[in-house]
Structure formats: C-alpha cells, structure tokens
Amino acid sequence: MASHELNALPGMRPAEGKWARVFSSHPFDLILDRTEGIYLYDTNGRRYIDVSGGALAMSIGAGDRRVLDAMARQAERFGYVTPAMANAPRADVCERIARLAPGDLNTTYLVSGGSEAVESAIKLARQYHLATGNPRKHHVIGTWDSYHGMTLGALSVAGGPGYRIPFDPQLNGSPHIRHCRRPSERPLGVSEEDWGRTCALELEEMIHYLGADNVAAFIATPVGAGKDYGLVPPTSYWTTIRAICDRYQVLLIADEVVTGFGRTGRWFGMEHFGVVPDLMVSGKGISSLYFPVGAVTVSDRVNEPFRQGAYFIHGHTHMGNPIGCAATLAVLDVIEQDGLVANAAAVGEYLHGLLRERILPLGPIADVRGKGLLAILELVKHKDTMEFPDPAADPETLFQAVAYKHGLSFYMSLYGPRRPSAMKRGVPVFITPSLCLTRAQADEIVDRLEKVVVEWGETVG
Ligand SMILES: Cc1ncc(COP(=O)(O)O)c(C=O)c1O
Structure with missing residues (x-):
C-alpha cells in the first residue's frame, strides 16, 4: 500500500x-x-x-485521579530536589520496591527510564567487581536479538543488528549468546527441561572462551526478545543460568523493564522461574508512564561495597525526581489496591x-x-x-x-x-x-x- x-x-x-x-x-x-x-x-x-x-x-489505566492528585500534591510541596538531599518520596519508593522484589533485592537506585537503568546496572556490576578485588571482570554478556534501550551501553549489550551495527565503532564490543531457543528447535526425544539446560550452557561456553576472570555480568530479559519475543523458557533454563553465574562469579542482571510490576501475572517475570537475579532493571510499568522513571535494584551482596563506602560513579539531574517518586508510589498503590x-x-x-x-x-x-x-x-x-x-x-x-x-x-x-x-x-x-x-x-x-x-x-x- x-x-x-x-x-x-x-x-x-x-x-x-x-x-x-x-x-x-x-x-x-x-x-x-x-x-x-x-x-x-x-x-x-x-x-x-x-x-x-x-x-x-x-x-x-490512563488518567487515574489517584495518581494525578498524588503528583499534583507533590509538585505543590517541591518538584525537585538535588540527588544529594534526603527526601521522603525517594526513600518510600525504594522501601516499597524492597518489599515487592524477591529475595534480598533490597536497595534501589532510581533514574529516568529503562535505558538509564540498564546503564546503571552495567556500571554497578563493573564497580562491584572493582571494589571486591576483581579488576579484570569487565565483559557484560548479552543475548542476540535482545533490546535493552537506546543509550550506547544499552545498545552494546543488545543484540538486534538494525539498531546496533550503525553505532558499532562507539559500542564496547560486548559478547552475545543466544537466548533460550524455541521449543520447535528442540530435537526429538529431548525433554523441555533438558532443552532449557542445553540452551543455558551457551553461557558457560562463552565464559570459558572469554575467561571467567574477565566476565562481569550476564544481562537478559526473563522471556525471549526480538524475533522470539515473549517466548517463555523452561524453568531449567533460568536455574541453570543462575548456577553458571554463581560458579564463575558472574553477576546476573535481569532486565524487567517490560516484565516487571505485574505484566506477566507475577510482580516480576523472574518469579515464574524461582530465580533471584543480582541486579534487576525496571522502567515502563513502574510508573505506568505517568512520569519517566527507571530503577536498578540490587541484592545485599552487590550493595555491600557501596554500603561500606565505595562511591558509585554515577548521577543524573533527574534521578529520584520527587514527582516521579510520587507517581510511582501512587501507581504501586493502585496496582496493590485494585x-x-x-x-x-x-x-x-x-x-x-x-x-x-x-x-x-x-x-x-x-x-x-x-x-x-x-x-x-x-x-x-x-x-x-x-x-x-x-x-x-x-x-x-x-x-x-x-x-x-x-x-x-x-x-x-x-x-x-x-x-x-x-x-x-x-x-x-x-x-x-x-x-x-x-x-x-x-x-x-x-x-x-x-x-x-x-x-x-x-x-x-
Ligand atoms: C527490555 C527493555 N529494556 C530496556 C528498555 C529501555 O527502556 P526506555 O525506553 O525507557 O529507555 C526497553 C524499552 O523498550 C525494553 O523493552
């Protein structure tokens, strides 16, 4: 046409x-x-x-008065606060996410969207290894055909050629593996759970070739992306990935920008597999688009060096914006109340x-x-x-x-x-x-x- x-x-x-x-x-x-x-x-x-x-x-839903009123009330009190200053809306959001998130994902860093949250997770993973005596761990392995946002770090770990290749000279050359492959590719006689394990072993193979001492993290979405968007892997896929990450001290970053905050019928997509990542990236549904908000939530282990004083080299003018935090809190209230x-x-x-x-x-x-x-x-x-x-x-x-x-x-x-x-x-x-x-x-x-x-x-x- x-x-x-x-x-x-x-x-x-x-x-x-x-x-x-x-x-x-x-x-x-x-x-x-x-x-x-x-x-x-x-x-x-x-x-x-x-x-x-x-x-x-x-x-x-759009136009929910409960959220609009909460945002207006916050805007009237104060609409901005520098990241250095304490403020209740930001603390309340971080506390709420700690309550909702699985396992010991207890500490959250708030930014302005999914791409920024992915950047923050990549940088946190790198700094965690620097602070814990593993200075060579730097590779972040991604999956082919994935999408993690439009900033250069997010494009580096993403796998779709159409939006990655034009920027190749600026990207960091992150290695990629395939996400869990389709059931239709599973050979006859192989069970779904065995297939999940077989697909996950690609991560171990990649770590082998890169050298475990050089690998900082693996990032993927809980369900398939790109051409296999929405493919739900067998539980064995994610439990095997978790075990491989633990074996080689590779941090597991779950990109829950799409799947987080109820989309799949659980608060977070990884809950379907009973796997707790080390870092969890959120965006989109966290504030239901009422305000641009993103978050990276980390486990107590990952947070420990920072709690002890390591300085996270990061910072955005709008991180933890109070109107965004008010919107997020009100959205989370609506999700829970309704x-x-x-x-x-x-x-x-x-x-x-x-x-x-x-x-x-x-x-x-x-x-x-x-x-x-x-x-x-x-x-x-x-x-x-x-x-x-x-x-x-x-x-x-x-x-x-x-x-x-x-x-x-x-x-x-x-x-x-x-x-x-x-x-x-x-x-x-x-x-x-x-x-x-x-x-x-x-x-x-x-x-x-x-x-x-x-x-x-x-x-x-
Ligand atoms: C899985 C995933 N991660 C990250 C992002 C980036 O989020 P944003 O567009 O808010 O920067 C997206 C956006 O579509 C996404 O689908």
Whole structure:
C-alpha cells in the first residue's frame, strides 16, 4: 500500500506542515487528544483501545485521579530536589520496591527510564567487581536479538543488528549468546527441561572462551526478545543460568523493564522461574508512564561495597525526581489496591485462550505466546511459508493503519521485516494492555483484531 493510500485511512494524517519537522517513525499517526483507562481518543473524537499499553508500559489505566492528585500534591510541596538531599518520596519508593522484589533485592537506585537503568546496572556490576578485588571482570554478556534501550551501553549489550551495527565503532564490543531457543528447535526425544539446560550452557561456553576472570555480568530479559519475543523458557533454563553465574562469579542482571510490576501475572517475570537475579532493571510499568522513571535494584551482596563506602560513579539531574517518586508510589498503590497483578494473571489466561482459539488459526499468525498480559502474536505473510511480506510495502505501518481503522492502537517495533527472510520469523505484535483489562475488553480486542489480521493478510497477500 502506497503512503498516499495510508493517508486516506481514518485517523491518519500526512506529515505536513509542523508535523514534518517532528522526529517520528510513524508519520501517519492519528493526533492524540486525550487518554482514559485503556482508551485513546483522537482529535476527531474517535476512540481506540490502547492494545500495547503505550510502549508495553501501562500497568494501570490512563488518567487515574489517584495518581494525578498524588503528583499534583507533590509538585505543590517541591518538584525537585538535588540527588544529594534526603527526601521522603525517594526513600518510600525504594522501601516499597524492597518489599515487592524477591529475595534480598533490597536497595534501589532510581533514574529516568529503562535505558538509564540498564546503564546503571552495567556500571554497578563493573564497580562491584572493582571494589571486591576483581579488576579484570569487565565483559557484560548479552543475548542476540535482545533490546535493552537506546543509550550506547544499552545498545552494546543488545543484540538486534538494525539498531546496533550503525553505532558499532562507539559500542564496547560486548559478547552475545543466544537466548533460550524455541521449543520447535528442540530435537526429538529431548525433554523441555533438558532443552532449557542445553540452551543455558551457551553461557558457560562463552565464559570459558572469554575467561571467567574477565566476565562481569550476564544481562537478559526473563522471556525471549526480538524475533522470539515473549517466548517463555523452561524453568531449567533460568536455574541453570543462575548456577553458571554463581560458579564463575558472574553477576546476573535481569532486565524487567517490560516484565516487571505485574505484566506477566507475577510482580516480576523472574518469579515464574524461582530465580533471584543480582541486579534487576525496571522502567515502563513502574510508573505506568505517568512520569519517566527507571530503577536498578540490587541484592545485599552487590550493595555491600557501596554500603561500606565505595562511591558509585554515577548521577543524573533527574534521578529520584520527587514527582516521579510520587507517581510511582501512587501507581504501586493502585496496582496493590485494585489487585492488578492477580487480574493480569486471570484475564491474561482468558485472553491467551481467546487468542489461541480465534486468532492463531488465521493464516498470517504463526504463533501466539507469552504469559499474563504479555501476549505476543507473530505476524507473517502466511504461516505455511513463514515468509514476511516485502519490507518495501511497509507491512508494519500497514498493520497499524488497518488497526486504527478498526479502533485498535498498536505499538510496533523494528524487529520484523528488517531481517533476512532466511530466519523465517515474523514480526511480533504486542498485546500488552493495562493490567486493569476486563474480560469484556479482552473480548472486544479479539473481535476487532480478527478483522485487522484478515484485512492485513488480504492486503499483503
Ligand atoms: C527490555 C527493555 N529494556 C530496556 C528498555 C529501555 O527502556 P526506555 O525506553 O525507557 O529507555 C526497553 C524499552 O523498550 C525494553 O523493552
């Protein structure tokens, strides 16, 4: 579909006039007027369901008075405090996270978003080793196809070539392994748990070749990323990774930016595997997008050198911003008071059932996977061939355009068509609405989604 045809779809607008001078990868987006609960309204008064919850990030609904009032009250008292000065909102957030986080993840460093939190975790891991007599430990091993944010350190450990390779000269050359591979790649006769262990051994192999004395940390998301977005590994994958990290004094960094704060039906994704990381990175749902907030939470062991006086070489003007802390506290209150973690588990299960029953049989849907309210569709031209449509046809924008027409708003990523078709993977479609989703709203999403997938398939087919 040519771009002038996309412009003709309702809710779309060409990037002209002042819009042409705005950096945006979605030039045809509707013009947002206001948001409420799981709904977006454009300036023409049309309503859309925010299926992806912003950028996989809304843990509570939009426009919640409890959060807006808490932010306003804090702004009236003080809207900023230098990082050096003590203040109650920051202490309260850190204490609350310590209560919610598993194991001895008791100390939190607050920043302004997921990428900054990843940077902070990488630097903390390095400084921990420097402070504990392991000065050569510096490599942070990442996973191919992962995404950890757009700052240079985060891009170094990420694995998607499209956004990493252009910056290669500036990156630190972090080594990568594969994340847990798909069950479909599991050889006949190998159990799921054995497969998890086999996949995890790639980490040990990489540590062997780099030399354990040189490896500071391993960073990964609890569930698959990139082309295998939302793939839930067997428990043995993560328990084996944990054991390998312990064996070689490699710190385990769990990137919970997407999975944290209830998304998968537990407070944190790693809880599904009973594994406690050494450092946990959060963002997105922690403040449900009411304010830019990120966090790195560390175990007592990792914090010990800093507690004893080692200086963490870091600092951002907006770290622990008091309005952000007030927003975070209020969001966490809403999640707890409204039982949204349990709701994500229950409505998530219901939604996965609907998707398997009604959406998976459709030709362009190669897979449905995930956990809780992290549901991922894998979109291809047709599942029989596993080909993705010609990237020149801009199939992702087309999917969004068709979805807008049917009253659904999706956040799409850069993963899909910018990859050799030899890899035979589709583009992930994120069904990650606010954790307050009801069963009736899940029904409505699936009713509309069915039409979107069919129409998209007919157009690209
Ligand atoms: C797993 C993961 N980590 C980190 C980030 C970076 O977070 P932010 O965009 O808030 O910097 C993202 C963003 O999508 C993410 O998905």
